[in-house]
Amino acid sequence: MAFRILHRQNNLIKSLICRNQSSAPLSAFEIQHKTPVIRKQTPIPVALYGGRNAVTMLPGGGIGPELMSYVREVFKCAGAPVDFEVIDIDPTEETKQFEYALTSIKRNGVAIKGNIETKSETTGVLSRNVAIRNELDLYINVVHCKSFPGVPARQSNVDVMIIRQNTEGEYAMLEHESVHGVVESMKVVTESNSERVARYAFEFAKRHGRKKVTTIHKANIMKISDGLFLDTAKRVALEYPEIEHNDMIIDNCCMQLVSSPQQFDVMMMTNLYGSVVSNVACGLIGGAGLLSGRNYGDHYAIFEPGTRNTGTAIAGKNIANPIAMLSASVDMLEHLGHQLHADLIRGAMSKTISEDRIHTPDLGGTAKSTDVVQRIIDHIYKSDIRPCI
Numbered sequence: 001m002a003f004r005i006l007h008r009q010n011n012l013i014k015s016l017i018c019r020n021q022s023s024a025p026l027s028a029f030e031i032q033h034k035t036p037v038i039r040k041q042t043p044i045p046v047a048l049y050g051g052r053n054a055v056t057m058l059p060g061g062g063i064g065p066e067l068m069s070y071v072r073e074v075f076k077c078a079g080a081p082v083d084f085e086v087i088d089i090d091p092t093e094e095t096k097q098f099e100y101a102l103t104s105i106k107r108n109g110v111a112i113k114g115n116i117e118t119k120s121e122t123t124g125v126l127s128r129n130v131a132i133r134n135e136l137d138l139y140i141n142v143v144h145c146k147s148f149p150g151v152p153a154r155q156s157n158v159d160v161m162i163i164r165q166n167t168e169g170e171y172a173m174l175e176h177e178s179v180h181g182v183v184e185s186m187k188v189v190t191e192s193n194s195e196r197v198a199r200y201a202f203e204f205a206k207r208h209g210r211k212k213v214t215t216i217h218k219a220n221i222m223k224i225s226d227g228l229f230l231d232t233a234k235r236v237a238l239e240y241p242e243i244e245h246n247d248m249i250i251d252n253c254c255m256q257l258v259s260s261p262q263q264f265d266v267m268m269m270t271n272l273y274g275s276v277v278s279n280v281a282c283g284l285i286g287g288a289g290l291l292s293g294r295n296y297g298d299h300y301a302i303f304e305p306g307t308r309n310t311g312t313a314i315a316g317k318n319i320a321n322p323i324a325m326l327s328a329s330v331d332m333l334e335h336l337g338h339q340l341h342a343d344l345i346r347g348a349m350s351k352t353i354s355e356d357r358i359h360t361p362d363l364g365g366t367a368k369s370t371d372v373v374q375r376i377i378d379h380i381y382k383s384d385i386r387p388c389i
Contacts, residue, residue: 047108049083053336056104056111057084062310064114066318067325070373071112074326077377080333080341089116089128098128102135111302112332114325115310127173129308134167136302138295139193140200141166141274143306145261145281145291150354152364154258155284161210161266162281163201164274165229166295168193171271189225189270191232198236200296201268205243212244213237216253216269216277229270254280275308282307287362289321292328294335301335303328318368321360323349326376348379 047054059065068086075082085108087101105111116128132138141164147156174186201213215233219226230247237245248256250273256263257280269277282291291306305324314320326349333342352358352375359365360372 047110052081052083053110053338054108055082055084055332055336056101056108057086058101058111058113058116059086059088060114060310061117062115062312062315063320064310066316066369067114067305067320067322068112070322070369071325071329073373074345074376074380075329077380078341078344080338080345082333082336082338084112098131102132105132105136105300105302109300110332110336111300112325112328113302113304115304115308117310117312130171130173132302133295136297136300137167138297138300138302139165139167139196140296142204142294142296143278143281143291145278145285145306147285148290148350148353150357151286151290151359153285155261158261158281158285160261160264160281161204161208162274162278163197163204163266163268164278165193165197165268165270166274167271169271169273187222187225189228191228194229194232195236197268198233201233201266202236202240202243205266206240210243210266212246212265214253214264214267215245215247216250216267216273217247218250218273219247220249226270233268250276253277257281258284279307287321288324289360289362290323290327292324292331294328294331301332303332303335318370319361320369321362322369322372323353344380344383345376348376348383351379352376 057068057071059068065088072084085104087097087104089097089101113132116132143162143164145158145160145162147153147158168188168190170185170187172186172188174188175183177183198215204210205213213233215230217226217230219230233247234245237243250269253267253273254276257277261281261284267277278291278293279288282288285291288305288307288309288311293304293306293308295302295304305328307324311320326345330342330346330349333339333345352372356375357365358367358372358375360367360369
């Protein structure tokens with residue numbers, strides 16, 4: 001009997017060794033749902049060659065490719081020391097392009113991306129956007145919702161930082177049909193990721209002179225999952241007595257955000273709530289075409305428009321607002337340490353939008369996308385701080 005048990009154990013060990021030595025790539029499903037490794041926080045490495053940064057560019061679908069062309073054009077005019085490695089991911093393709101994109105981001109450390117369209121509702125076709133965030137453990141998403149002077153909006157004087165857990169919650173995409181006509185979807189909340197988000201939010205508030213952090217939840221109904229997220233936030237808040245902490249239920253939060261967004265300073269929340277709140281906040285200050293989003297992990301960073309919209313309906317019509325993607329590119333320059341170039345482009349964007357009021361149709365204007373970009377370039381050429389090229 002003991003011999004048979006030992007024999008089975010040896011076979012199991014051999015099987016595990018063979019599996020670990022296999023060079024077969026992970027499937028999209030395995031990438032999507034593997035447990036993220038909680039790594040010690042270290043500075044994010046970036047590829048630098050001859051004083052220039054290599055950055056992965058994923059144009060995505062819809063308006064993504066045309067917006068990326070504007071980024072390259074503006075960077076060229078501003079003399080930004082960045083070289084882009086452009087990779088187009090076909091959402092219907094299995095893993096080859098996706099794996100190459102991941103390799104590129106791991107090599108460069110930094111990426112800028114549009115939304116990669118998921119063209120199928122079939123359960124076997126998984127979101128590449130979610131898979132990228134999970135594979136690279138980009139556990140934080142940050143959107144700065146700040147009013148633009150001169151832009152017609154439903155609210156003014158808004159300045160809110162939305163900090164969103166980026167890899168779990170309802171986006172775990174663990175669903176099954178238990179019996180015919182009954183589908184169960186699993187919401188995943190872990191203490192380790194909740195603590196990382198809470199600590200990031202309070203550290204951000206401390207570094208940037210913010211006074212209050214609000215945790216958004218639905219712990220009155222989801223008492224265990226959202227309860228864990230809220231309890232973790234309260235525990236971390238005790239370590240930052242100089243920063244006020246309160247909490248708010250997500251449905252009340254949306255009402256309060258629409259009626260009085262000025263009450264918020266830093267907001268932290270789980271994944272799905274972050275998607276809802278970011279879109280509501282963007283709508284309050286002018287729409288999806290203005291704000292950028294930042295995705296951070298311990299090792300990599302990806303920059304993108306704040307609302308992650310594909311914009312397929314307006315693709316190729318020269319009416320998409322280029323500001324959100326350009327703002328993402330400026331965030332990327334700041335992350336890379338090119339503050340002079342970032343200030344140059346951001347200043348040109350501000351003059352174009354707030355002073356010249358060159359607005360695309362989403363902001364109530366009549367300007368083309370190329371009109372906005374050309375005016376930004378004009379301001380760059382006129383600037384006294386334009387770097388030598």
